[in-house]
Amino acid sequence: MIICKKLTVSYSLMVLFCSITLSVIAQSERQHLSFDKNWRFAYGHTYDTKKDFDTGTSYFSYYAKAGYGDGAADPAFDDRAWRALDLPHDWAVEQSFSEKGSFSHGFKAIGRNFPDASVGWYRKSFNIPNSDLGKKIHIAFDGVFRNSIVWVNGHYLGTELSGYNGFEYDISEYLNYGGNNIITVRADVTMEEGWFYEGAGIYRHVWLNKTNDLHIATNGTFVTTNVKGANAEIKAAVTITNDSKSVRSFNIRQTIVGPQGNHVATATVSNIALSPFENKEWSGNLMVDNAQLWSIENPSLYHLYTEILENGKVTDQYDTRFGIRTIRFDANEGFFLNGKHVKIKGTNNHQDHAGVGSAIPDALQFFRIKSLKAMGSNAYRCSHNPPTPELLDACDSLGMVVIDESRLMGVTSTHLNNLKNLIIRDRNHPSVISWSVGNEEWRIENTIIGARIATTMQAYAKSIDSTRAITAAFSGGWGQGLSAVMDVMGFNYIAQEDPDAQHKKFPGQKGWGTEEGSTFATRGIYFTNDSLHWMAAYDKKPRPKAYSIEEGWNYYAKRPFLAGMFIWTGFDYRGEPSPYGWPSTGSYFGMLDQCGFWKDDAWYLKSWWGTEPVLHLLPHWNWKGKEGQLIDVWAYSNCDEVELFLNGKSQGKKAMQLNGHLEWKVAYAAGKLEAIGYKAGKKILTDLVQTTGDLQSIVLSTDRAVITADDKDLAMVTVAIKDKKGLAVPTAFNHVTFTITGPGKIIGVGNGNPTSLEPDKFIESIKVAEITGLKEKIVDNIDSRPETALNYDDSNWDRAFKADRNSDFGKKVQALIYRGKFELSELNDQAQITLFYKSIGKDQSVYINGKAVGLNLTDTTNQSEFKLDKKLLKQGTNEIAIVSKPLIKPNDWTPVNTSPGSIQIITPAAQWNKNLFNGLAQVIIQSTGEAGEIKLTATADGIKADTLNIKTTAALKSNLNKR
Incomplete structure (x- = not known):
């Protein structure tokens, strides 16, 4: 089977690449199969064994003897009354909010105070054909949050404590070939891993991998590039595993396919032998002429196809996507990509989005990275954990450099193996320029113990990958501990310390701002109202010992020895709702809100991080009741000068300072506020905000009018309300309901309001009544x-x-x-009630x-x-x-x-709905797999409805799978 990885967000380019590749790469026995469909889900319990399906209570438990999975881990367990769903799935985002919930996780009703909603069980039935007997079959999870236990056919496979580590199990010997098999997963989110919203459940992809018993190891290739003029020398290392019981002799063939799908290089290693259960690394050198370098502006990507040949037949083949580029950090001049100086203009981000929580579809990863790039950002820090692989795919495809961060500092086998697995998994991504081994480790960062740990982790990381810089983020006490030993010093909130002094003390150390420049802002709010938890969206210091966005960028832009900075944060995120608490459920730090709608500060960054002319006015101009009062008016722009007009009368022309902004005090009068931007004395841009009239109609718009009919692709729909002149009303808070027809479904709604306690999802309610007293x-x-x-x-x-x-x-x-008997607490007219009877x-x-x-x-x-x-x-x-x-x-x-079974009560989901927040809401629509036309209709009381049409086009019909 050919394995092909999506090159860009353009589906047509993927089809072109794959069709060309088919002609040059032979087929193999490897299969990389999505395992996301057709799971069953139910809540367990943290301590009540009856509510946890009596798992682990038998005379012989799964931990006592092989194959003795009991309760929900028993293959014979009846899960028909459980909820049917597909992965990825985050059950936390489906919960209500509660003041008893965790502040750091956005007050979602999970965790220690909610034992009924803190354990989740997943089960899936699948068939394996007889023809697979003799193959190596692995089940691979990209991430389960958290403390996951996995069984196959009642056999305990293992436990993974972290919710961020990918892991896999060899299940070849446990399977029923030619028959049915059951996989069971238990996840427990009682204890938090981070201090931010993390989700719950199997929130990343699951894969079934089938290979020959002689095969290329998982993540078993490592491509490094050496650019020589117009050409590039490629070193391609590969680890081969022989899981058979005999010596195997074979050849290795490596083929490089270029960005246009053309065959550009090949090499063969011949006459190799591996003993039973032995693995070993080989490497080949290939030369690529006229190499197309991966860069932020032109993220050209190559594929290395590594094949194992036995007796002339391809028995395994592995696809490695990579980029040809050079990276270098300099202690005095910062960061260089392909020999050119690049100032890092980065953002920190957690892994959640309004409406879907942490179960972010692949297409949404691309949407988020595109949104950050549109703002002028060129760098992304994975705060503070290993990312899902699809995030790095998006960064590779779109041109965004990355700090890839490990979750926990330490030097035991647990910590170092986690770091190793992260590096081996992600080291072929050209977007990754640095490995981070820690973040604000306050207990150890200023101590000799911290220095020892950091020194060991840094050396260990370089033993695996010597091509990238190692960093860690520090929040104070510089000049000692970790900050004295790191390759690249990560400064967090420099208002507390002095990077110049650090540079003077350690002149050979590189540095960048891993968290710098921050502000509190509520999108569309321009007067702070603490009772409503609203923060005015003007860039101000979030606290005395911190820099605002503008202050932070000015500091780093003026210091060549600092490679750049990562704003805290790119997107708002659920959890950590500083500076407020309940009922705020999300952060106020983002340049974009939780939906990806721009706050005004994003325009400041676009002015000085981007390359095109920018002029943006704030605030809006709807201030009924404030007539005659002075309103703070700001302009974000990279023009030389900006002149402001109110209803045609000049309020003054002002010169723009480099990396600055402009301010006026304007007495409010309804009408038009207009700014004109000048370059070299010539008018080049205008921006206009004006007072809007009565609400007239809903307007729906989408980022993509055509999506792929593959049950994965997305359209991000913006909901706004306009007046009779067609002007968007920035103060609309209307309640809007949604209906959808055609080959699509709504998977989440949001509005960017950090105090919203509305549902993100509207799903059917499933309750199970047990038969008792038999x-x-x-x-x-x-x-x-x-x-x-x-x-x-x-x-x-x-x-x-x-x-x-x-x-x-x-x-x-x-x-x-x-x-026997069963209890029905209520009988809803819409409820569907089913007896799942067991003989x-x-x-x-x-x-x-x-x-x-x-x-x-x-x-x-x-x-x-x-x-x-x-x-x-x-x-x-x-x-x-x-x-x-x-x-x-x-x-x-x-x-x-x-047990005679159980009674399932399904109450249909409520109609999808959302309140607009400051004029906007978002609906996420996903394809259901069929070609056709999706119709989304939005209605609200007293205003005209709107219907949006989105086409779905047939996916490529082939045997290509994404690796």
């Missing part, structure tokens, strides 16, 4: 039994299954009647509240499903009766089923 009575036959009647007196009956179901029981007992007998019939729902069920392995008419049911206690011939154990150690 009793039994021995009878002579199963025909027309009166004991099935409603309210029959069973007070003298025995507890069900009190007697062992052995052969003696079978000889004595011909028939049984069971009675507890032979030739059985099932009755609910005296009425038959299933007659003559003969299969002893039966798992029947009955949709229950609500007319049969009542609020409160309901009765179930089962008449059957007994099940008998085939042997003493094999139990019989004692």
Whole structure:
């Protein structure tokens, strides 16, 4: 199978590349298959074993003997009443908010105070064909938050504590070839890992990887480049693993395919042998003529295809996407990319987005990086954890350099293996220019212990990858501890310290601002109102010992020895709602809000980080009731001069200082506020804000009018309201509802309001009523039994299954009647109620509240499903009766089923809706996989509705898979 990786956000370019590549690369036995579809999900419990499906309570638990997964880890466990969903999935974003929730995680109702919502279980059924017997089959997780335990067919595979590490398990020996298999995952988010919103569950992709037993190791290639004039020498290292029981002889063939899909170089290593269960690294050297260098402006990407050939046949093939570029940090001149000086203009970001939480679809990663690049940013710091691989794919494709950050400092095998796995996974991404080994480690950063730890981690990282700089971020106490030993010093909030003194003391040390320049701002708000938790969106110091965005950039722009800076932050994020607390649920730091809508500060950065002329006025000009009052008017621009006019009257022309902004005090009068920007005395730009009229109509717009029909691609829809002149109303707070038809679905809504307690998602509610109090009575036959009647007196009956179901029981007992009950706390007219029945007998019939729902069920392995008419049911206690011939154990150690199943109650989701915040809201639409036309309609009381059409086009039909 050919494995092809998406080169850019352009689907047509991907198709072009893949079609060309098919002609030059042979097929192999490797398969890299998405494992995201058709999972089941349910909540467990942090300490109540009954609510946690009695997992780990059997005489032999999964940790005692192989294959003894019990409870929800038992392959025979009935999960039909669980919720059906696809991955990635974040269950935290689906929770409500609570003041008892964690401040750092945005007051979502998960964590220690919410044991019913802090453990999640996932199960998936899958088939493996007989033809796969003899292959190596791995299950690979890009990330599960957190403390995940994984079983396959009841076999315990392992535990991963961190929610950010990718991990995989070899499941080859545990599988039922030619039959059904069950994978089970338990995640526990009771304890937080970071101090920011992190999500919950399998929030990254899962993959099923199939290879020959002689194969290229996972992340087993490492491409380094040496640019020589117009050409580039490529060193391509590859690690081969022989998991077979015999010596294997083979050749390695390496082929480089260029950005246009052309075959540009090849090399072969011949006559190689590996002993059983041995792995070893080989490397080849290839020359690329007229190399196209990867850069921020032109992110050209190559592919290295590494093949194993046995007896002339390709038995494994591995795709490595890489870029040809040079990077260099200089202690006096900063950062160089391809020999050219580049000032780092970066942002810090956490991994969440309004509407979807941490389960960010791949296309949304591209949207976010494109939004940051549009602002003029060229660098991204993964704060403060390893990213999902698709984020780095977006940075590679769009041209964004990256600090890739490890989660936890330390030098035990746990810490160093995590660091190693991060580097090995991500080292072929050309976007990654630095590995970060720590962030504000206050307890150790100024100590000799911290220096030892940092020295070891730095040396260890360089032993794996010597091509990149190693950094760590410090918040104070410089000149000692970690800051005395790091390759690249990461300054956090320099108002507290003196980078010039650090540079003087350590003249050979490189440096950059890993967190610098910050402000509090609420998008669209221009007067601070602490009672509403609104912060005026003018760039101000967030606290006395910190620099504003403008102050921070001015400081770094003037110092060549500092490579640049990373703003805190690019996007607002949920959690850490400084400077407020409840009911604020998100941060105020971003240049863009949680939806990616621009705050005004983003225009300051675009003025001085970008390359095109910019002129932006703030605030809006809707200030009814403030007539005659002075309003602070600012202009962000890179023009030489800006003149301001109110209703045609000049308010003065002012000269723009480098890396600055302009301010006026203007007495408010309704009308037009206009700015004119001049370059070399010539008018080149205008910007206009004006008073809007009454609300007239909703207007929907999208970043993409055509998306791919692959059930993955996205359109980001902006919701606004305009007046009768077509002007967007920046003060609209209307409640808007949404309906969607066609091959698309809404997966999240947002509005960028850090105090919003509205839902991000509207999903169906699933509750499960367990059948309890099961009793039994021995009878002579199963025909027309009166004991099935409603309210029959069973007070003298025995507890069900009190007697062992052995052969003696079978000889004595011909028939049984069971009675139990289940509770329905409410009966919603819209609810769908299903009995997922599990056979507890032979030739059985099932009755609910005296009425038959299933007659003559003969299969002893039966798992029947009955949709229950609500007319049969009542609020409160309901009765179930089962008449059957007994099940008998085939042997003493094999139990019989004692559970008749459970009752599932599904309440349909509410209609999607959202309040606009300062004139805007966002709807995220995802393809459902079919070609056609999606129609999104938005309505609100008293104003005209709008419908937006988005086309979905057929995906490429081939056997290509993304690696």
